[in-house]
Amino acid sequence: MDLIFMGTPSFAVPVLQALLASDYRVVAVCTQPDRRSGRKRELLLSPVKAVAVSNRISLVQPKTLRSPEAVEELARFHPDLIVVAAYGLILPPTVLSLPRSGCLNVHPSLLPRHRGPSPVANAILCGDEFSGVSIMLMDEGMDSGAVLARQEVPISPEDTAGSLTAKLAQLGAALLVDTLPRWLEGRIEPQPQDESQASYSRRLTSEDSELDWHLPAVELWRKVRAYSPWPGCYTRWQGRRLKVHQAVPVSRGVKQGEIGEVVSVSQRTAPGVGVVTLEGVLELRRIQLEGKQEMPVAEFVRGQRSFVGSVLG
Numbered sequence: 001m002d003l004i005f006m007g008t009p010s011f012a013v014p015v016l017q018a019l020l021a022s023d024y025r026v027v028a029v030c031t032q033p034d035r036r037s038g039r040k041r042e043l044l045l046s047p048v049k050a051v052a053v054s055n056r057i058s059l060v061q062p063k064t065l066r067s068p069e070a071v072e073e074l075a076r077f078h079p080d081l082i083v084v085a086a087y088g089l090i091l092p093p094t095v096l097s098l099p100r101s102g103c104l105n106v107h108p109s110l111l112p113r114h115r116g117p118s119p120v121a122n123a124i125l126c127g128d129e130f131s132g133v134s135i136m137l138m139d140e141g142m143d144s145g146a147v148l149a150r151q152e153v154p155i156s157p158e159d160t161a162g163s164l165t166a167k168l169a170q171l172g173a174a175l176l177v178d179t180l181p182r183w184l185e186g187r188i189e190p191q192p193q194d195e196s197q198a199s200y201s202r203r204l205t206s207e208d209s210e211l212d213w214h215l216p217a218v219e220l221w222r223k224v225r226a227y228s229p230w231p232g233c234y235t236r237w238q239g240r241r242l243k244v245h246q247a248v249p250v251s252r253g254v255k256q257g258e259i260g261e262v263v264s265v266s267q268r269t270a271p272g273v274g275v276v277t278l279e280g281v282l283e284l285r286r287i288q289l290e291g292k293q294e295m296p297v298a299e300f301v302r303g304q305r306s307f308v309g310s311v312l313g
Contacts, residue, residue, distance in 0.1 A: 001025065001080050002024075002025065003080060003083055003099075004074060005030075005085075006085075007084065008090075008265045010165075010169070011168070013047050014081070016174065018081060019098075019160045025206075027077045027079065029059055030060040030061070031048045031061055034049070071092075080099055081104065082098065082103040082104070083176065084106070103279060104137060105135070106172040107133065109132065109134065111193055112131040112143075112194060112198035113128075113198075113250055115198060115201065116200045118201040120161050121161040122226070123164070124155065129154065130157055132152035133152055134149070136148065144193060146192050147190065148188050155166070161225065161229070166186070175197055209227050212313075213259050213312065214277070215277050216253075217278075224245075224261050228245065236312060240289060242288070242290070245286040246284075246286040247284050247285055248282070250283055256276070257274060261275070261309070262275055265283050272284075273297050275300075285297060
């Protein structure tokens with residue numbers, strides 16, 4: 001069984017590693033072109049490419065999958081199966097038709113919920129109690145193919161998009177390895193998705209990461225977690241950007257004030273600091289002033305006595 005693996009970010013790495021440790025032969029890895037990053041604009045390898053290079057696997061990095069050249073390059077490997085995990089491009093019919101056993105996608109949500117580019121973050125934003133992984137037989141739509149297998153996992157109140165993605169990557173790798181032999185032996189009947197239950201996640205952008213204190217504290221808490229580690233949430237204090245790395249909503253033991261005002265809270269054994277919102281107070285745990293290092297809020301307050309009582313935003 002020869003297969004092509006298609007993926008780009010860190011989520012895809014455990015899936016690729018699981019395939020490399022299996023009896024299937026990964027004849028090629030398809031990942032997105034190298035991107036320039038940082039002040040020096042250096043070319044960076046994607047996490048998936050780094051694994052492929054270290055394992056001396058043939059690499060394919062087309063800018064698009066819709067060109068005849070890209071399809072021909074993939075076809076020359078004669079894949080029996082294509083496995084996709086967070087590749088970043090929709091596969092056109094010319095690619096979907098290449099392998100005789102189809103193209104399988106490891107998607108980090110309980111499809112049909114949270115289709116699209118940001119399923120993990122959107123599960124946190126929506127306050128879902130559970131997330132999970134779906135193994136899907138790909139079609140021409142956006143995450144709309146029939147599902148071969150699902151497995152769910154609870155979302156912890158401490159989970160961020162980063163920590164939940166890491167959990168789902170491991171879960172997806174194990175589920176794929178368990179599902180593949182049953183699929184290839186014809187022992188799985190693909191289950192069509194219920195379109196009436198479909199929801200779509202939108203791509204996160206840095207333009208959306210500013211905190212609006214006119215929202216309830218619970219919604220802001222979810223946003224801080226959903227936008228961690230990227231793009232991160234921020235507010236403004238004294239004309240400078242103040243990143244909020246960790247926070248938690250509180251509704252008792254807080255002082256009242258105007259929306260956006262920094263107040264003292266006595267929710268924990270040690271006094272804390274929070275921000276008044278439309279509903280409740282968002283207690284700040286770890287913050288980072290522009291140009292400074294991330295630190296616990298207690299340490300920040302010791303050096304910035306005017307912080308408590310100021311209004312953010």
